[in-house]
Amino acid sequence: MPKIDLADAPEQKGSGYPEEFAAPCASRIRRRLGDAGGLTDFGVNLMRLPPGGRSSQRHWHSREDEFVHVLKGELTLVEDGGETLLRAGDSVAFPKGTGDGHHMINRSDRTAVYLEVGSRNPDDVITCSDVDMMSANADGLFRRKDGTPYA
Numbered sequence: 001m002p003k004i005d006l007a008d009a010p011e012q013k014g015s016g017y018p019e020e021f022a023a024p025c026a027s028r029i030r031r032r033l034g035d036a037g038g039l040t041d042f043g044v045n046l047m048r049l050p051p052g053g054r055s056s057q058r059h060w061h062s063r064e065d066e067f068v069h070v071l072k073g074e075l076t077l078v079e080d081g082g083e084t085l086l087r088a089g090d091s092v093a094f095p096k097g098t099g100d101g102h103h104m105i106n107r108s109d110r111t112a113v114y115l116e117v118g119s120r121n122p123d124d125v126i127t128c129s130d131v132d133m134m135s136a137n138a139d140g141l142f143r144r145k146d147g148t149p150y151a
Contacts (some may be wrong), residue, residue, distance in 0.1 A: 002037070009036035009046070015056065018142050018150040021131055028052040030116075045116040049106045055116075057128045058101040064124040064137070066094040066117070068104070073112030075104040080129070096121075101129025108115065 009032055015025035027050045034044035038134075049055060058078060069091045077084040079094060080100045086092065095104055106112045124137040132144045142150045 004033055004037045006031065006036075009033050017057065018133070021057055021128075021133055024054040024149045025056055030053060041120060043116075043120050047114050047116050049073075049104065049112045049114070051106050051109050051111065053106050055104040057133065058103040058130050059126050059128045060099055060101045061094070061096050061118075061121075062123075062125040062127070063096050063121040064119045066091050066098050066119075067114045068094075068117075071113045071115065072107070073110050074108050075112050075114065076107050077102060077104050096124070101125075101127075 004010075010033070012030045013020055013026070013028070015028065017025065029048040031046040032043065033046050034042060047055065055075075068086075070086050070088050072088050074088070076088045077086050079102045084092075086104070092102075094100075104114075106113075120137070122137050126135045126137075127145070128134060133142055133150075134145050135142050144150070
């Protein structure tokens, strides 16, 4: 198996969200390891989340399973049903189509590191639970829930 060179997975800071939703996730750092390894059926991201940062807007996937494994530090998982503290060695799974939005917040004083894995379904639609935003994998554009695109 070919070893992935981290130089082939440059750091990407922030989220790419429309400006009004970007600030909570501005400090997150992603390395797309799956892309660097040539994977096409699923994505693997190495994520670093500094203190105070959020992984994403709270969201759920229509047709894409998602998995997270914490490597270092601790994160607070926020879902419809409440909050769960995650520490190094913990894993969480988010089955597609549940409608239960999730994200993680780093409320500690140290950077957390985790792996994020998703199935890359081309028909997936991401719906945000707390803000008026959605995005389809088909085009990657962020839209309001009524379908109106953000500028």
